[in-house]
Amino acid sequence: MADVDVPVSSKAFVPLENNPEVMTNLVRQLGLSPTLQFHDVYSLTEPSLLAFLPRPALALLLVFPVTDTYEKFREEEDAPRQDYAGSGQDEEVVWFKQTIRNACGLIGLLHSVTNGGAREQITEGSDLDHLLKKAIPLKPNDRxxxxxxxxxxxxxxATAAAKGDTTAPEAEASVDLHYVAFVKDKDGDLWELDGRRKGPLKRGRLGPEDDVLSEKGQELGVQAFLKREEQAGGGELRFSVVMLGPSLE
Known part of the structure; x- marks a missing residue:
C-alpha cells in the first residue's frame, strides 16, 4: 500500500527494517562518516528520554502506517502543486523521486544523509559521494x-535488509509502512522529504538554536504530521521515529 504510486512492474527491494543499527550500517557502507549514526527516539515529549539523545539531530525519519487519512491529505496537498523540476548546485535540498517498490526506507535514508549537516560528513570518493555528485545536476526523473x-x-x-532482527518479507510483498524524512537545511528551513510526493515540502524556518528534534522543529515537522493524523483518525497513530545525530561510539 505504501508504494501505490510505484508501478507494479518496477524493480522491488526487500523492505528495510526500522532499525537504527541496520540503517547506520547501510549509510556507512555507502560512505557516511562514522561520526554520525541513527538513534531510536523513544519519546518525542518526555524530557528525560530526549536528554539521552546526542544533538544536534540532523534528520528525523518517521515511520508510520499508510492510512486513508494520510492518502487523502497527501493527494489534496499535492493537487495544486507542480511536479518538482529542481536540479543543480543551487537546489535548496536534494530530493529523490521513488520509482523502486518498497524502497521508501532507502529513499528516507538518502534524504537524511544528502541534505543539511550530514551532507558534509560524506566520505570523499565513496559510493555515496559519487552518487550524490552524479545526482545533483540531474532533473528528478533522471535522478x-x-x-x-x-x-x-x-x-x-540487500546487505542491510538481511541484517534486521526480524525475518524480512519478500521484495514483492505489500507493505503498509512508509518513511518520511524531516531535515533542516543550511539556511535553517525545515523540509519534509518523501519520494512519493510531487517534490520536497518546506515546512517553515528554524532558528540557529533549533534542530529537527527541538520544540519548534517538532512543531513544524513531525508533531504537525502526527497531530493531523490523530485528529482525523480519532485515535492514537502507530508510529516510530529514528534520528540521525552524532555517534556514541
Whole structure:
C-alpha cells in the first residue's frame, strides 16, 4: 500500500527494517562518516528520554502506517502543486523521486544523509559521494533513474535488509509502512522529504538554536504530521521515529 504510486512492474527491494543499527550500517557502507549514526527516539515529549539523545539531530525519519487519512491529505496537498523540476548546485535540498517498490526506507535514508549537516560528513570518493555528485545536476526523473540503476545502492540495501532482527518479507510483498524524512537545511528551513510526493515540502524556518528534534522543529515537522493524523483518525497513530545525530561510539 505504501508504494501505490510505484508501478507494479518496477524493480522491488526487500523492505528495510526500522532499525537504527541496520540503517547506520547501510549509510556507512555507502560512505557516511562514522561520526554520525541513527538513534531510536523513544519519546518525542518526555524530557528525560530526549536528554539521552546526542544533538544536534540532523534528520528525523518517521515511520508510520499508510492510512486513508494520510492518502487523502497527501493527494489534496499535492493537487495544486507542480511536479518538482529542481536540479543543480543551487537546489535548496536534494530530493529523490521513488520509482523502486518498497524502497521508501532507502529513499528516507538518502534524504537524511544528502541534505543539511550530514551532507558534509560524506566520505570523499565513496559510493555515496559519487552518487550524490552524479545526482545533483540531474532533473528528478533522471535522478530517480540513477538510483534505479545503481548497483552500489542495490547491493548495500540487500546487505542491510538481511541484517534486521526480524525475518524480512519478500521484495514483492505489500507493505503498509512508509518513511518520511524531516531535515533542516543550511539556511535553517525545515523540509519534509518523501519520494512519493510531487517534490520536497518546506515546512517553515528554524532558528540557529533549533534542530529537527527541538520544540519548534517538532512543531513544524513531525508533531504537525502526527497531530493531523490523530485528529482525523480519532485515535492514537502507530508510529516510530529514528534520528540521525552524532555517534556514541
Amino acid at each position: 530517480a533513474d540513477l538510483l534505479y540503476k545503481s548497483q552500489a545502492l542495490e547491493s548495500a540495501h
